[in-house]
Amino acid sequence: MTNQLRGILAPALTAVTQDFRIDAARTIAHFDWLLRNGCDGLLLFGTTSEGNSFSIAERRRLLEQVVESGIDPLRLMVGTGCCALADSIELTKHALQTGCAGVLTLPPFYYKNIEDAALFRYFASMIHGVSDDRLRLYLYHIPPIAIVGFTFSLIEQLIAAFPGFIAGVKDSSADWNHTKELIARFAGRGIDIFPGDESCLLAAVRAGGAGAISGAANVSAASLQAIYRQGADADSHQAAIAKVRRVFLQFSFIPSLKAIVARTRGDKAWFNVLPPLLPLDERRVGEFFAQLDAAGFEWPEPGFDQHGI
Amino acid sequence: MTNQLRGILAPALTAVTQDFRIDAARTIAHFDWLLRNGCDGLLLFGTTSEGNSFSIAERRRLLEQVVESGIDPLRLMVGTGCCALADSIELTKHALQTGCAGVLTLPPFYYKNIEDAALFRYFASMIHGVSDDRLRLYLYHIPPIAIVGFTFSLIEQLIAAFPGFIAGVKDSSADWNHTKELIARFAGRGIDIFPGDESCLLAAVRAGGAGAISGAANVSAASLQAIYRQGADADSHQAAIAKVRRVFLQFSFIPSLKAIVARTRGDKAWFNVLPPLLPLDERRVGEFFAQLDAAGFEWPEPGFDQHGI
Numbered sequence A, B: 001m002t003n004q005l006r007g008i009l010a011p012a013l014t015a016v017t018q019d020f021r022i023d024a025a026r027t028i029a030h031f032d033w034l035l036r037n038g039c040d041g042l043l044l045f046g047t048t049s050e051g052n053s054f055s056i057a058e059r060r061r062l063l064e065q066v067v068e069s070g071i072d073p074l075r076l077m078v079g080t081g082c083c084a085l086a087d088s089i090e091l092t093k094h095a096l097q098t099g100c101a102g103v104l105t106l107p108p109f110y111y112k113n114i115e116d117a118a119l120f121r122y123f124a125s126m127i128h129g130v131s132d133d134r135l136r137l138y139l140y141h142i143p144p145i146a147i148v149g150f151t152f153s154l155i156e157q158l159i160a161a162f163p164g165f166i167a168g169v170k171d172s173s174a175d176w177n178h179t180k181e182l183i184a185r186f187a188g189r190g191i192d193i194f195p196g197d198e199s200c201l202l203a204a205v206r207a208g209g210a211g212a213i214s215g216a217a218n219v220s221a222a223s224l225q226a227i228y229r230q231g232a233d234a235d236s237h238q239a240a241i242a243k244v245r246r247v248f249l250q251f252s253f254i255p256s257l258k259a260i261v262a263r264t265r266g267d268k269a270w271f272n273v274l275p276p277l278l279p280l281d282e283r284r285v286g287e288f289f290a291q292l293d294a295a296g297f298e299w300p301e302p303g304f305d306q307h308g309i
Helices: A024-036 A056-068 A085-097 A116-130 A152-161 A176-189 A198-207 A217-228 A234-248 A253-265 A282-294 B024-036 B056-068 B085-097 B116-130 B152-161 B176-189 B198-207 B217-228 B234-248 B253-265 B282-294
Strands: A007-011 A041-044 A076-079 A102-105 A137-141 A166-171 A192-195 A211-213 B007-011 B041-044 B076-079 B102-105 B137-141 B166-171 B192-195 B211-213
Touching (some): A056 A076, A166 A176, A176 A192, A192 A198, A234 A282, B024 B056, B056 B076, B076 B085, B116 B152, B176 B198, B198 B217
Parallel strands (some): A041 A076, B166 B192, B192 B211
């Protein structure tokens, strides 16, 4: 079975109501827009999606609504890594039953200093618990947030023990040398390496990476797509994207992305974020937009009615 | 409303089956034994209990079974802090409906570098979401594991905004100076400070601390109780406990505690731990027990039938 997911995937933002529920209509409209505007696929319930801030029941329900809306589940990767093994198994089974192309799984992230043998046992137990030949498991390496991560040796062990099930790695180490090493070691063996940081996208695809799963794809998918395709303008797009990233790094990333969507769509509801995140401070919004303009940010086309903001 | 919980509380170990389910019968027998052998109360679903490794449904079910078994819910504090606000609210409501004396709540621990204003919003939203005057909320400060913690300023703000609801702090910083400062700032204002580290228990109770919520209470509650009561032998008990702690620090703590229970009860099922923890390696078990003996560890009385191990 080949991997379905390559190219530019957005860890898709999840719209929420003021009382902290998923706003399915706005979320699905955003997903649909992303898939028609440069994204090859979507990651649901990643870090940028505030995935771990939702209950299991909410996560199941949204995925069902997304697929019911007509979005092709073969363009979906679903975040399913929880602290509780039982939850990770439940969400993974559900994603596969829903027909999704793959799941992206965090290591269990509550306990720290977990040795490889213990993480191996966790993933072996998860794969046995899921027990579904359709499983395409992407490993989610994001040590700045999860603290617990995947060593090269652990990845080797998982590939060796579960051939065909380990489909790839999303590398959100924000360390290009680490991404490069992952590509060198694993990309030739059917393992798709996706950097989580768009600033190394061109280098990654040139080295044999599979694309990117990067928060910026929520607002800059067309540029990322141009880089991914390595056309004549790839270098200039990469330089422009790097400039914009430097602006993002000065603000809170997820609320900033939502602020861009709010302005693009003319829809203040997109400013909402779930605790423990805070919406971008109103005074900071103007500063953020001004800095984006100064960095030459290409505002996305809204693609549907604007309400004025 | 006064706080019900003071003294020695065990963050009670949860027995699990080999297929990673809660073994309610063994768990409740252990809880019952703890309450008859030196524990004033129990913390369910703390770190030592592997609380975050269980699904919400499993956590609800065990608590119900514990109370159905006849254990007084006024002796129970329940860990309810999850990454998802909706889960923390659900578990807190459930604990209060079950009649428990208090809940211990972790800060949301997936995202890192969360500012106080954002954590304040999380807890304010939780308290409003629970909306129950019976709420006695204990703040769970455990930066070595959760990474996210409570600053003194955040605790001040929560006490000021929600008088009567903030009942205490479990300080698992493993930093006596931090515990001392918490006691100095808050203990005189009806906030119970429980160190999570039994090695400073005597100093803490002398300074005005409320007792301890410490993993060692699963196997050394009688000694901890003697220290808490500050009798003539308190200093010698404290010195003995400190010696034993140095042994614990060389092994994996939760599996080690379970190994002691397994030997005491003559019941190998107690060796089981959930991924991502690993049971204590068989070769290490003998070494661990020998070091405990050398440190003068007082093995607990089993209190019920032993099966031989």
